Amino acid sequence: MADPRPTEPTALNRRSFLGVAGGVAAAAVGGGLLWNSLVREHLEDEVGSGTTSTSTPTSAGSSSATGSAGRRRTLVVLQLSGGNDGLNTLVPGGQGLYFDARPTLQVKEGEIVVLEGTEYGLHPKLAPLVPLWNEGRLAAVNGVGFLEGQSRSHFQAMDLWWSALPGHARTTGWLGRWLDRSGDTTNPLRAIALGGSSALLIGDRAISTSVRDPSAFALLAPKGADASRLAEAFAATAGPLSADPDLAAAQASVPSALSAVELLAKVTDTDGGGTTSTARARGKANGQPGDLEKGIRQNRGGKTEMVELLDVAAGIIELGIGTEIIVVGVSGYDTHANQATMHPQLLDDLAQGTSKFLAAMDAQGRSEDVLVMTMSEFGRRVQENGNGTDHGQGGMQFISGRAVRGKQVVGVADLSHLVDGDLRSIVDTRSTYAAALDWLGGDTQLTDEVLGGSFDRLGLVTT
Amino acid sequence: MNEREKIAWLYRRVGFGLAPGQLDLLESKGVSAVLDELADPDGSGVPRAKDPWEGVSLPEFDPQQARRDIVSVIAPWLRAMVETTRPLEEWMRWFWHGHFVSTIAVVKQPKLMVGQLQLLGQFGLGDFRTLLRAVSIDPAMLVYLDGIKNKKNAVNENYGRELLELFGLGIGNYTEADVRAAAEALTGWGIDRGTGQARFAPRQHDDKAQTLLGRSGVHDLDTVIDAVVGHDACPRFIAGKLGRAILGPDVDPNLTERLAVELRSNGMQIRPLVRSILEAGLDGAAAPLVIAPVPWFTGAMKALGVEVNSALDVAGGGLVPAGQVPLAAPNVAGWPGGRNWLTSSATVARFNMASALADLTPGDSPAARAASAGDDRALADALNHPDGFGPASSSALSSVRGAGTTSVLTIALSSPELVLA
Numbered sequence: 001m002a003d004p005r006p007t008e009p010t011a012l013n014r015r016s017f018l019g020v021a022g023g024v025a026a027a028a029v030g031g032g033l034l035w036n037s038l039v040r041e042h043l044e045d046e047v048g049s050g051t052t053s054t055s056t057p058t059s060a061g062s063s064s065a066t067g068s069a070g071r072r073r074t075l076v077v078l079q080l081s082g083g084n085d086g087l088n089t090l091v092p093g094g095q096g097l098y099f100d101a102r103p104t105l106q107v108k109e110g111e112i113v114v115l116e117g118t119e120y121g122l123h124p125k126l127a128p129l130v131p132l133w134n135e136g137r138l139a140a141v142n143g144v145g146f147l148e149g150q151s152r153s154h155f156q157a158m159d160l161w162w163s164a165l166p167g168h169a170r171t172t173g174w175l176g177r178w179l180d181r182s183g184d185t186t187n188p189l190r191a192i193a194l195g196g197s198s199a200l201l202i203g204d205r206a207i208s209t210s211v212r213d214p215s216a217f218a219l220l221a222p223k224g225a226d227a228s229r230l231a232e233a234f235a236a237t238a239g240p241l242s243a244d245p246d247l248a249a250a251q252a253s254v255p256s257a258l259s260a261v262e263l264l265a266k267v268t269d270t271d272g273g274g275t276t277s278t279a280r281a282r283g284k285a286n287g288q289p290g291d292l293e294k295g296i297r298q299n300r301g302g303k304t305e306m307v308e309l310l311d312v313a314a315g316i317i318e319l320g321i322g323t324e325i326i327v328v329g330v331s332g333y334d335t336h337a338n339q340a341t342m343h344p345q346l347l348d349d350l351a352q353g354t355s356k357f358l359a360a361m362d363a364q365g366r367s368e369d370v371l372v373m374t375m376s377e378f379g380r381r382v383q384e385n386g387n388g389t390d391h392g393q394g395g396m397q398f399i400s401g402r403a404v405r406g407k408q409v410v411g412v413a414d415l416s417h418l419v420d421g422d423l424r425s426i427v428d429t430r431s432t433y434a435a436a437l438d439w440l441g442g443d444t445q446l447t448d449e450v451l452g453g454s455f456d457r458l459g460l461v462t463t
Numbered sequence: 464m465n466e467r468e469k470i471a472w473l474y475r476r477v478g479f480g481l482a483p484g485q486l487d488l489l490e491s492k493g494v495s496a497v498l499d500e501l502a503d504p505d506g507s508g509v510p511r512a513k514d515p516w517e518g519v520s521l522p523e524f525d526p527q528q529a530r531r532d533i534v535s536v537i538a539p540w541l542r543a544m545v546e547t548t549r550p551l552e553e554w555m556r557w558f559w560h561g562h563f564v565s566t567i568a569v570v571k572q573p574k575l576m577v578g579q580l581q582l583l584g585q586f587g588l589g590d591f592r593t594l595l596r597a598v599s600i601d602p603a604m605l606v607y608l609d610g611i612k613n614k615k616n617a618v619n620e621n622y623g624r625e626l627l628e629l630f631g632l633g634i635g636n637y638t639e640a641d642v643r644a645a646a647e648a649l650t651g652w653g654i655d656r657g658t659g660q661a662r663f664a665p666r667q668h669d670d671k672a673q674t675l676l677g678r679s680g681v682h683d684l685d686t687v688i689d690a691v692v693g694h695d696a697c698p699r700f701i702a703g704k705l706g707r708a709i710l711g712p713d714v715d716p717n718l719t720e721r722l723a724v725e726l727r728s729n730g731m732q733i734r735p736l737v738r739s740i741l742e743a744g745l746d747g748a749a750a751p752l753v754i755a756p757v758p759w760f761t762g763a764m765k766a767l768g769v770e771v772n773s774a775l776d777v778a779g780g781g782l783v784p785a786g787q788v789p790l791a792a793p794n795v796a797g798w799p800g801g802r803n804w805l806t807s808s809a810t811v812a813r814f815n816m817a818s819a820l821a822d823l824t825p826g827d828s829p830a831a832r833a834a835s836a837g838d839d840r841a842l843a844d845a846l847n848h849p850d851g852f853g854p855a856s857s858s859a860l861s862s863v864r865g866a867g868t869t870s871v872l873t874i875a876l877s878s879p880e881l882v883l884a
Contacts, residue, residue, distance in 0.1 A: 153628055155796055188807075197786075197806045212784050212808040220815045222822035222869045229866050233874045234814060236859040242879075246751035247853060249805060250879035257810035289815045293534045295780025296788060 072322045075440045076313060076357070076372045077175070078306070078350070079198060079327055082334030084376035085389055086396030087413060087423065088343060090120050090140050097382075097415040105339055105384045115140075118409045125347040128355040129398070136406035137358070139460055141432055143394040143411040145378065145425025154391060158377045162199040164430050164451055174433055175325055176203030177450045182441055188256040189263065189321060194309045195329035207252070208325075209260045213299070214312040217264045220289075234258070267315035303345050306330050306353035314360040317370065324440065328353075333376060339388040350374070354400060371401040371461065373436050375429075381421055394423035397432055403439055403461050410458050428455055435460040467849050469494045469745050473501060474847065475884045476709050476752070477741065478550040480762025481847050483829045494745065501551045502738040512552055514581065515543030521573045524659035529571040536573050537789045540580070541779075542771045544761040555587040555737070556580060557757070558708055560789065561797040563598045563630060565607035567790040572603075575659055576790055579603035591701055591731040592692045595631060599684060600661045602654045608795070611653045613646060614667040620646040625795055626691060636696040637676060644673035648687045692731060699723040702736060709740050711750030712801055718748055753804045754884040756785035759813065763820050763876055766846045768828040774820060781816035784808045804882070817876035821869045834871040837864055842875055852880055 088105065091112050092098055099106050112121035115133060120140070122129060132138040146160050160166060164174040172180075179191055180203040188209045191201050197210035211217055219234070221227040238254040289295065302308070309328045316323055330350075335343050354372060361367045379395030394413070400406075411427035418424065434455045437447040442463060448454045464472060470489045474481045478501065481489075489497045500507045519539045522530045547553045560583060567576050579601050586594040598604055599622070605611045608622040623646030627637040651668025654661060668683070675681040675690045691697060702722035706714050722743075726736050743749075754762070760782065764774050782788050786809055787798055803809070824831050833841035839860055843851045852860065856878040863870040875881070 153624060153634070154794075155628070156634070197803060197808070210806040210808055212786070212806075216784065217808070217811060219811060220818050222818050222873060224867075225818075225870045225873070226863075226866045229863055230818075230870055230873060233859040233863045233870070234877060236862060237856045237874070237878050239855055242853050242855070244751075246753075246883055247879055249802070250753065250882040251855065253805040253807075253810045253882075254879065257807040257814075260807040261811060289778050289781030289784075289812065289819055291777070292537065292775050292779030292782065292788075295783040296533055296791070299783045 072324055072369070073440055074317055074323060074370050075175075075325050075436055076310075076370060077200065077325070077327045077436075078354070078372065078374045079195075079200065079329040080333045080346075080350070080374055080376040081329060081331040082376070083378045083380055083391055084333045084346075084374075084395060085335060085339065085343060085380040086142065086376075086394070087379065087382060088339075089123055089126070089347060090142060090396050090409070090413070091123065092413045092415065093119050093121055095415045101383045101415070103384070104387065105389065115407075115409070117407065120409050120413075123344070123347050125344045126351045128351040129400075132355065132358065132400055133407060137402060137404055138398060138400045138406045139404050140409045141397045141399070141411050141427055141458070141460070142409055142413050143424055143426040144397055144429050144432065145394045145427075146430075147425055147428050154377070157391070158199075161375065161377050161429065164433055171202070172204060173198070173200035173202045174430075174437075174450060175200040175327070176206055176208075178437055178441065178446070179203050179206035179208065179325070181446055181450065182443075183324075189259060189323055191325040191327070192260075192263075192316060192323055193327040193329060194312055195305065196331075198327040198329055200327055201325070207256060209256060209263075211260055211264060214264050214267070214309065216298075217261060219258075219261055231258075263316065263319070263321070264312070266319060267312055304349055304352070306349040307356060310353040310357040311360075314357055314364070317361070317366060318364055335380070335388045336390060337386065337388040339384075354398075358400065367402045371399070371403055371436060371439050373400075373432065374398045375432075379423055382415060382418060382423060383421055392422040393419065394425040397429075399432065399435070399460055401461075403463070405459055405462060410460065427458070430455040431458050432460065439463050464745075464850075466490060466494050470497050471847050471849050472744065472749065473497060473741060474550070475754070475758075475762065476744065476749075477501065477554045477737075479544045479554060479758055480765040482765050483768045483845065486844070486847070486849070498738075498741060498745070502734065502741060504549045504552070510548045512547045512549040513543070514584075515539045515547075515553075516577050516581070521577060524572050524574045526572075526654075526656050526659075530573055531567055531571050532573050533567045533788070533790050536567065536576055536580075538772070538775055538779075540789060541757075541761060541764075541775065544757075545765050545771055551737070552584065552588065555733075556584040557789075558705065559583040559587050559594070561708075561792065562704065563604065564792045564795045564797045565601075565603045565790075566792055570603045570606045572606075572659065575603040575606065578659075588734040588737065589732070591697075591726075591733055592688060594733070595692060596684065596688045598630070599626065599649070599688065600652055602659055602661050605652055605654055605661060610649065613650050613652070615650050615669040618643070618646050618650060618669075622646070623649060626687075629796060631691040631700065632694055632696040633700045636694065636700075640674075641676055644675040644681065645687050645691075647671070648673050648675065648681050648683055652684075698726040698731065701731075701733075702726050705733075705736060706740050709737075710744050710748055711752040713750040715748060718743055752884040753801055754882060755798060755800055755804060756782055756787040756809065756813070757789060758884065759881070760785075760816060762847060763817070763881075767820055767824045767830050767872075769820060769823045769825070773823055777823060778816040778819035781812045781819070783812075785812035785816070813882070814873075814877040818873045821872035821876060824869075824872055826868070830872060830875075831868050834875065835868040842871070843880070846875060846881060848880055852878060856880055 088107055091107050107123050111124045113124055113127055114121040129138055146166060148166050162173045185206040188207045191208035193201055193210040194214055196212050201208040221230045235258055238251045241248045241251055313326045313328060332342060332346055361370050374397050376395050379392040380389035381392040413423050430451050434447050434451055435457045438444055439461045467490050471486060500509050516539050521535055522532055544553055565579055570576055582597050582601055586597050608625055609619045610622045613619040620642055624642045626645055627641060628634055647669045651664050652661060653664055670682050673681045676694050678690045681687055681690050703719045706719050706722055722739055725739060729735055764771060792798055830842060830845040833845050839857055840851055859874050860871055863874055
């Protein structure tokens with residue numbers, strides 16, 4: 001019997017999918033797919049300015065504030081999953097307690113990269129961020145957390161960071177709620193999560209796109225099959241939408257997925273301007289589902305995960321389709337063990353990724369249009385525990401971009417006034433969220449509604 | 464639902480799907496007999512199921528070496544889901560794995576992970592107290608949630624917290640003091656470095672009497688488990704979770720309450736609880752449920768009649784972008800499910816797995832024959848959905864009719880209808 005296994009699956013690349021544009025647009029009803037056909041027109045014409053706000057009659061009008069040359073702003077959130085150890089990221093100077101508490105994990109005094117004019121220094125792997133600091137494009141926030149409702153439960157803590165609603169069972173994320181109230185909730189490309197789906201983007205209505213591995217995100221047809229016909233048929237399962245809401249929800253996932261595939265294909269095909277050939281090359285190799293063992297091995301997250309994902313983010317922004325939020329999720333920060341090996345690698349990836357991304361924005365002439373913010377669920381305990389650290393409270397965040405009032409550290413890491421061995425949270429996380437949303441949406445009232453209160457913006461970002 | 468649809472529903476929800484011809488066979492027995500066979504295989508004379516890892520060679524337990532060989536554990540398990548004579552028992556093991564989570568990334572020893580899964584199979588349909596006690600000192604769990612670090616002079620609250628929050632009661636039913644008390648009473652458990660078995664070290668155990676969940680005199684494993692299982696919230700929590708897993712997230716809270724009362728009054732026995740849930744589902748309490756990648760994948764393999772190892776070779780990798788690899792839950796809360804299975808990544812992954820499986824399908828399988836005959840009704844039936852395709856999928860199937868059986872199967876398998884269990 002002939003070997004039934006396919007050898008070279010036919011990739012449904014951009015060309016084959018685009019070939020069915022007309023048929024696809026006609027096949028489905030619903031705002032999402034109509035918008036997607038507009039996106040395709042943009043991709044074909046490579047028009048830079050966004051017209052997304054006028055695409056559907058139900059649109060609430062302009063969503064993100066417009067930056068230079070009428071372009072949309074994009075907030076990039078780097079989600080460092082696991083609870084980043086802020087104390088080894090932004091090291092407090094002149095506090096002997098730091099060295100006492102961390103005999104093995106401490107960043108050695110001679111290696112700390114001092115931030116001039118502050119009492120802090122960076123972990124040596126974060127050296128690539130120093131030029132940003134010197135140019136006034138980087139700020140840090142310390143002792144950041146929730147002043148009320150902080151829980152030792154890992155899950156409650158995570159929920160709080162994602163929802164920013166103490167005392168409520170988590171249903172929505174703060175970015176999802178912003179999307180709900182600021183524009184077209186049926187457009188899945190307003191907000192994109194790279195590296196895995198993000199709870200930050202869950203709204204009551206808004207849909208978003210999540211791509212776990214941008215480098216392996218192609219639709220594959222069986223060997224010998226007519227690829228474009230297959231793509232068109234898959235798209236056709238999406239409409240007309242069933243009256244059954246659950247079947248309709250399953251149907252609605254199809255056009256979202258297809259526009260994401262379209263988008264990523266475009267990003268990885270583009271030459272120059274911030275995209276590398278790495279993503280392209282990996283895409284071709286990894287497109288097939290293939291063997292389970294290989295799939296698991298490849299999923300182990302590389303040392304350059306943040307670099308690669310931010311490269312894709314830069315490519316998405318370059319397309320100018322009006323994406324307003326990109327969440328980049330990288331895990332591995334839960335360093336209960338092996339922190340001395342793992343944490344420097346993670347910080348190296350973070351620093352390289354951030355600096356390369358901002359350089360790409362400079363090259364694209366979009367520096368005014370992006371803001372990058374890190375977040376993590378909590379900090380870690382001051383005292384080392386074996387070769388790692390356990391979950392703590394107050395953490396730290398970096399904010400970078402041209403709009404940032406840089407060269408400042410807001411908040412403190414005060415080792416002489418710990419709470420149960422943890423750094424105190426003295427800056428409410430919602431302050432950094434508020435600063436970011438003000439910049440993104442240009443509407444302070446909307447920001448306050450989304451966050452359920454008015455929080456001190458801390459002079460972090462100019463709008 | 465008619466009888467045929469009811470039987471298909473049972474097997475979609477708790478049976479990992481149906482093999483070619485199996486629905487006809489079961490329909491002739493009638494839904495009542497089918498339910499009996501599923502829920503009470505001993506009484507119905509169903510042959511005992513083989514242990515999934517019988518005869519499987521696994522790396523030896525060696526605490527010095529991080530083994531992490533995940534595929535040697537998963538592949539036999541996926542095969543067992545497809546081939547077992549007792550699907551509900553295997554499904555219950557799968558359910559408990561998503562509840563009593565441990566991951567091989569942390570545990571690092573395949574033999575310990577298999578030991579845990581075998582334990583879940585052994586106790587998964589018995590009484591909840593026995594199951595909870597066994598899991599609490601299971602070696603893989605002791606590693607995963609730091610039980611082995613929890614000692615009298617260095618209390619580690621990790622397991623104590625999840626015991627209350629995720630495994631037994633749910634948030635809001637205990638205090639931080641309870642977490643501490645449970646943790647202290649559970650000190651002293653470790654693993655023998657030679658055998659990998661759990662071992663109790665009295666000198667590492669704090670035997671002082673605690674008050675846990677309002678109960679005094681709690682000082683060790685048994686008294687901790689008694690306090691948790693004895694709490695009012697426990698039957699409600701377990702009945703709720705299992706009910707939602709089978710009937711869907713929108714299950715009627717009154718039903719959950721009734722199931723909880725039954726569970727408490729019958730001594731926390733799980734088998735009758737599952738049976739009651741299934742009966743309620745057949746009786747109209749079933750709500751929609753988005754199928755998770757693993758049951759989707761096994762259901763597809765089963766329905767198409769593809770050889771499991773070949774399927775794992777070409778399509779198994781899709782479980783990674785789909786977001787569900789056994790033994791690799793994202794965190795101790797397991798797989799939240801629902802809309803998480805409708806993300807772009809999951810949708811693309813499902814299409815690609817469908818594509819690879821379609822290519823592997825034998826031409827003489829009922830699904831392939833229905834596809835090539837252009838009989839959409841028979842095709843849906845062959846894929847465990849006797850209620851058929853809706854208008855959108857039907858026209859999508861028509862549009863690839865002339866493109867060959869493999870294309871038709873790809874669209875059928877990746878259709879939105881097959882996303883709903």
